[in-house]
Amino acid sequence: MSNPLQQYLDLYRNHEQAITAGAPAAMNTLRPAAMKALAGAVLPRKGSEDYEATDLAAVLAPDYGVNVLRRTFDADVAQVFRCDVPNLSTHLYFCINDMYHPTRTALLHDQGGVVVETFRQAWQRHRQLLVDHYGRLASLARPEVALNTLLAQDGLLVYVPDGVTAERPIQLVNILQAAAPLLAVRRLLIVMGRDAHAQMLVCDHSQLPAEAASLALSVVEVVAQENATFDFYDMEETTAANSRISTICVEQHAGSNVLVDGITLTNGFTRNNYHVEVNGEHASTQLLGMTIASGSQHVDTHTFIAHNAPRCHSNEMFKYVLNGSAVGAFAGRILVQPGCPRVEAYQGNRNLCASSTARMYTKPQLEIYTDDVKCSHGTTIGQLNQEALFYMRSRGIGEEQAKTMLMQAFVADVVDAVRLESLRDRLRHLVEKRFSGSLASCGNCVSPCKITD
Structure with missing residues (x-):
């Protein structure tokens, strides 16, 4: 197929009524613009700008199935998952492919002021949040975002109102499970009010036979209002049959403090996009990542941090450890806008190739259009x-x-930068197992999730 996107445009035209039925108007309103963007899009191929090592067209080309009729998963979710982080007490939610399920530890509606609910529920209870923020940060100029916006039928809203602190972390466990190739379209919107505080852990797992190679297509939008503090941990333990394209967009206002930490332990193909707009003075951003890859794993990271206000700070560090014939890629760009002095922005990419057949591509960038700043970037590749x-x-x-x-x-x-102590301890254990070869693929999704209350 010359244009892999055509199959998705045809799918939408043929099933528009089913896709839009029951979805909030905030989602349906953006679909025509998403369709127009896709109709004129040219997918980047390997070697193109910001895709030095990745052929996005090849990833989207397979004939994936899509659950447009919203058929439910006939299983007890508690018997499907085990995302074991001992001594971590969380408000726990599951997403089976792209359908969301609360658990006994999930938040009750508005408990303590914190809201976690599906978009369909939010349209009845917190409609203005979707109207104000859904699709505002994630640009339709990115084909993967436009495709997600066209096909997404629901999502999860996390809202922490002004002055509220979430007493326990919020945990979302995503599972990709299918007997035939499947496209799971996921959407997450997080709105942190002024002086609000919260932590969130997203765990990606999969149960896929080799003949059911599938794709998870996710978009996350995070709004951090004045003086909000938010930690977001995104951990992937999937299988070789799993492909993932993830886009995380963050908007920070004055005095906000946001940490985003992406961790890939096992996977098949992964492309992670991070886009951060720092729009207020004294805002602080930490963007961290760690990849451990072996065999034929492929992990590609693209980051962009725009400093649109003076006197703000960002620190970015991504580390890769590659073995076997694994491929890693990192392209990071920091932009300091005119009229934004006293910015401090640091970017680092450190890579370890533990075999002669591993390959790493790296491209750090700094664009500075003002004086009186402290900025640096650097990359290393070694053995x-x-x-x-x-x-x-x-x-x-x-x-x-x-x-x-x-x-x-x-x-x-990078592990020590995790601010959740129980998660940090668990991650140390998983990293040790991964390097010793005893964690070769996702083996966590076959028995109950065991989270200590």
Whole structure:
């Protein structure tokens, strides 16, 4: 197919009534613009701008099925998932493919002022939030965003009102499960009010046989009002048959503090897009990421942080550890607008290729259009330190254990930046298992999710 997007345009035309039925008007209103954007879009291919290592057209080309009729998953969700983070007490929600399910630990409506509900529920209870914010940050100029906007039938709203602190983290466990190739279209909107505080953990898992290679297409929009604090952890443990295209867009106002941390432990193909607009003075952004890839895994990250106000700060660090024939890519851009002095912006990309067949592509960028700023960017690609390996082996440490210890040390600062202590401890354990080879694929989704209350 010369244009992979044509199949999705045809799907929408043939099933428009089913796709729009029951969806909030805020979603349906944007579909014509999304359709127009897709009709004129040219998908980037490998080697094009910001897609040095990734062929997006090839990822979207397969004939995926789409659950336009919203058929429910005939299973007890508690028997499908196990996303085990010991001693982490959360308000827990599940998303099976692209349908949302609360659990016994989920928030009751407006409990403590915090709202977590589907878009369809929100249209009855918090309509103005969707009207004001849905689709405002995620640009339809990106084909993956336009496709998500065209086909999404529901989503999840997280709203923390002014002055409210969420007492427990909010956890969303996504599961991609199918017997045939499937496209799951997910949407998440997070609105943090003034002086609000919250933490959220999103865990991506999959149960897919090789013949059911599927794609999760997600868009997340985060609005952080004045002096809000929000931590967002996005952790992927999926299988080789899983493809994922994720776009996270953040808007920060004065004094807000946002941390976004993307962690890929196992996967098939992943493209992560991060877009941050810093629109107020004294706002602080931390954008972090860690990828551990082996075999034929492919992880591509693109970041953009725009400093649109003076006296704000951003710190960006992404680390990759690649083994086997894994492919990694990082393209990061920081923009400091005219008239925005006293900005501090730092970008780093550190990469470790633990095999001769692993490949890493990196492209850091800084664009500064004002004076009196502190900005830097840098990237490194290297291999394991042979002198350190020799020293450790001379002290009686086995070669594989020594390599594991060096790789753990390499990513330690990114792991330590996790502010949820129980998640940080769990992540250390998962990283150790991943480097030792005992966590080769997602094995967490076959028994009940065990979260300690």
